[in-house]
Amino acid sequence: MREEERDKWYQYHNEKFGIPLEYLRREYEEELSGKVPVDAPLEVPDRMDTYYKYSYGQQSRFFRELRENKKIYGAKCPQCEKVYCPPRAHCSLCYKPTEWVPLKGTGVIKACTVQYFTTSAFIKKLPFICAYVQLDGTDFIMMTNMEVEDVSKITVGTRVEAAFRDERRGTITDVYFRPVD
Ligand SMILES: [Zn+2]
Numbered sequence: 001m002r003e004e005e006r007d008k009w010y011q012y013h014n015e016k017f018g019i020p021l022e023y024l025r026r027e028y029e030e031e032l033s034g035k036v037p038v039d040a041p042l043e044v045p046d047r048m049d050t051y052y053k054y055s056y057g058q059q060s061r062f063f064r065e066l067r068e069n070k071k072i073y074g075a076k077c078p079q080c081e082k083v084y085c086p087p088r089a090h091c092s093l094c095y096k097p098t099e100w101v102p103l104k105g106t107g108v109i110k111a112c113t114v115q116y117f118t119t120s121a122f123i124k125k126l127p128f129i130c131a132y133v134q135l136d137g138t139d140f141i142m143m144t145n146m147e148v149e150d151v152s153k154i155t156v157g158t159r160v161e162a163a164f165r166d167e168r169r170g171t172i173t174d175v176y177f178r179p180v181d
Pocket of ligand 1: 077078079080081082091092093094095096
C-alpha cells in the first residue's frame, strides 16, 4: 500500500472507532507494508467497550459503612485478637475468619512522605501527603488520603482523625484524614 493510501487507512479507522493514530501506525505498519505473506492471518482494528461490576467481596461491609454511616470498621481475629484495618476476611497469622469491630477513626502517622509529583488525576492536589496511619484499636497500618493545609506540619507521630466526604460513593476516597488540632 502506498504511503498516501496507508494514511487514509489509518484516518478511516481512527475516525470510525476512535482508535489513536499512533496505535494504528504502530500495530499495522507491518501489515500495510505489503511484506506479510498473503495467507498469514489478517488482523483488522476493532474496539470493545464494556460495563462491569467490581465486587468488594468479604470487604464489602467496610465500604458500605463508609458510605452509609461514615464509620470505619476493622476486622478482629477471635483467636489472636489482632485488629486489621484495612480489614481482612481472615487473620493472616491464625487463618481464622475475622469479626467486624467499629473503630473511632483516630490514629497516628507511622510513615509519611510529601508528594511533589503525581499523575494527572491528582495534579491539582500537589503537594500532598502520602501517609500510613495506624488507627487506634488496630495492630496494622493503612495507607490513607490526607488533606492538609501545610504539609510541613505533618510528620511521623502526628495524630490524625478521619473525615468523610459529603458525597460518598462506597470507595476508599470517601474517607480522608486530617491532623487533630
Ligand atoms: Zn489471628
